[in-house]
Amino acid sequence: MSPASTQDRFDPLSADFAADPYAVYANLRREVEPVYHSGLGAHLLSRYADVDAVARNPSMVRTREAFLEPEELAGERAAREAAMPNHFRYVQFSLLDSDGAVHRRLRKLLLGQFARHAVKRFTPVIETHLSGLLNGCIERGEFDFVADLAAHVPGWIIGHVLGVPPADRPQLKAWSENIVQFFNAGRTAEHAALAEANTAEFADYLKRLVRSREQRQEDDLLSLLIAAQQAGQLDEAELISTCMLILMAGHGSTIDALGTGLYALLRHPQELDRLRREPALMSTAVQEMFRFEAPLPYFHRYAAEPVEIGGIAYDRGTKLGLLYGAANRDPEAFADPQRLRIDRLPNRHLAFGRGAHLCLGNNLSRLDMEIFFALLLSRTEDIRCLEMEPVYKSGITERGLVGLRIAVRPR
Numbered sequence: 001m002s003p004a005s006t007q008d009r010f011d012p013l014s015a016d017f018a019a020d021p022y023a024v025y026a027n028l029r030r031e032v033e034p035v036y037h038s039g040l041g042a043h044l045l046s047r048y049a050d051v052d053a054v055a056r057n058p059s060m061v062r063t064r065e066a067f068l069e070p071e072e073l074a075g076e077r078a079a080r081e082a083a084m085p086n087h088f089r090y091v092q093f094s095l096l097d098s099d100g101a102v103h104r105r106l107r108k109l110l111l112g113q114f115a116r117h118a119v120k121r122f123t124p125v126i127e128t129h130l131s132g133l134l135n136g137c138i139e140r141g142e143f144d145f146v147a148d149l150a151a152h153v154p155g156w157i158i159g160h161v162l163g164v165p166p167a168d169r170p171q172l173k174a175w176s177e178n179i180v181q182f183f184n185a186g187r188t189a190e191h192a193a194l195a196e197a198n199t200a201e202f203a204d205y206l207k208r209l210v211r212s213r214e215q216r217q218e219d220d221l222l223s224l225l226i227a228a229q230q231a232g233q234l235d236e237a238e239l240i241s242t243c244m245l246i247l248m249a250g251h252g253s254t255i256d257a258l259g260t261g262l263y264a265l266l267r268h269p270q271e272l273d274r275l276r277r278e279p280a281l282m283s284t285a286v287q288e289m290f291r292f293e294a295p296l297p298y299f300h301r302y303a304a305e306p307v308e309i310g311g312i313a314y315d316r317g318t319k320l321g322l323l324y325g326a327a328n329r330d331p332e333a334f335a336d337p338q339r340l341r342i343d344r345l346p347n348r349h350l351a352f353g354r355g356a357h358l359c360l361g362n363n364l365s366r367l368d369m370e371i372f373f374a375l376l377l378s379r380t381e382d383i384r385c386l387e388m389e390p391v392y393k394s395g396i397t398e399r400g401l402v403g404l405r406i407a408v409r410p411r
């Protein structure tokens with residue numbers, strides 16, 4: 001992200017934006033045409049209908065490589081590879097950052113593993129893991145929900161899904177957090193160096209794990225990917241980058257969803273009471289938590305062909321910003337959008353995106369959240385927020401709380 005120009009309508013790194021991005025989104029939605037933001041280099045789409053249409057449109061792609069001249073592309077790739085060889089190979093290339101046939105081939109390998117019925121089989125292990133985490137915190141009575149609890153949820157579960165042995169799973173949290181430093185809006189040389197070193201370490205670890213597992217198939221994603229590699233359906237770099245993407249896409253986003261989900265319930269006490277009384281509403285409640293605070297509120301597309309949005313024509317190569325977080329609060333799409341309503345139906349929110357890149361982990365993260373909140377509410381009689389104004393992370397690409405100190409009374 002380049003620095004925002006003084007003419008930009010808002011600064012995504014400001015404390016004001018972090019405190020209330022929804023006021024900015026409401027202004028953007030009211031504009032006649034999508035606002036161009038120089039810092040993001042994109043025309044920002046904020047209305048549900050526009051975001052939904054572009055995300056579904058197969059001519060809207062993730063990578064700009066298709067628009068570069070061959071020499072320009074080769075030069076750009078060589079420079080990126082020389083600066084950060086491991087990060088370039090395993091993180092900057094991924095299923096998420098590919099389009100067309102490559103994207104379809106890689107995505108197809110994983111689809112079955114992440115279907116709703118397939119992830120359901122993880123229910124007992126998720127319950128056992130979350131139960132153990134919750135017991136420790138509930139005994140303490142007062143704790144930071146984000147750092148002491150939520151932060152320990154996804155790494156372990158994704159490690160299980162991938163096939164990482166339990167003893168190695170705590171390390172996944174650090175790898176994931178350090179590798180994504182590269183995507184920080186305020187990235188420094190130290191962030192880049194940390195990301196590169198951690199990518200190299202994680203890649204070495206995965207290669208060793210693959211070697212140890214080549215002769216021993218198990219019921220996990222790694223076995224599935226190893227079999228696909230042996231059948232010539234993907235190469236080693238793609239296997240490593242897919243494992244890394246699964247961890248990084250699901251780690252921070254799940255922590256943020258847990259934190260903002262609980263805080264939304266605490267700010268809507270009648271909804272929280274109702275959920276305690278009617279646990280059958282858990283599934284719609286979790287979907288509403290995702291609508292209310294989209295953990296990954298901003299992605300982009302490039303127009304591979306000229307496109308018209310809301311009567312405005314955009315050239316081939318134009319970068320369009322998809323504000324999933326703004327679309328989810330659009331009054332044209334959701335009645336009373338600023339309120340959390342745990343029984344909201346239908347709820348066709350865009351927190352998991354839409355179209356070709358629809359989140360592969362959406363069923364898993366919904367299951368994690370459903371199990372987590374069911375356990376939390378059944379084990380506690382009361383949950384109190386100990387902070388007047390919890391602080392949100394800055395930036396437009398993530399939406400999550402820095403911390404959330406709470407006190408719980410056990411049941």
Ligand code: HEM
Pocket residue numbers: 055062095096097107158245246247249250251253254255257294295296299300324350351352353354356357358359360361362364365
């Ligand atoms: C917890 C909350 C999560 C949220 C809010 C979320 C959100 C998203 C969104 C919005 C996209 C689409 C990006 C785009 O439009 O360009 C996406 C893609 C993706 N997500 Fe998630 N995600 C979450 C959790 C997970 C988990 C747990 C996993 C894996 C275990 C995962 C794996 C992926 C993958 C692999 C993609 C790329 C799909 C593709 O490009 O075809 N996500 N996610």
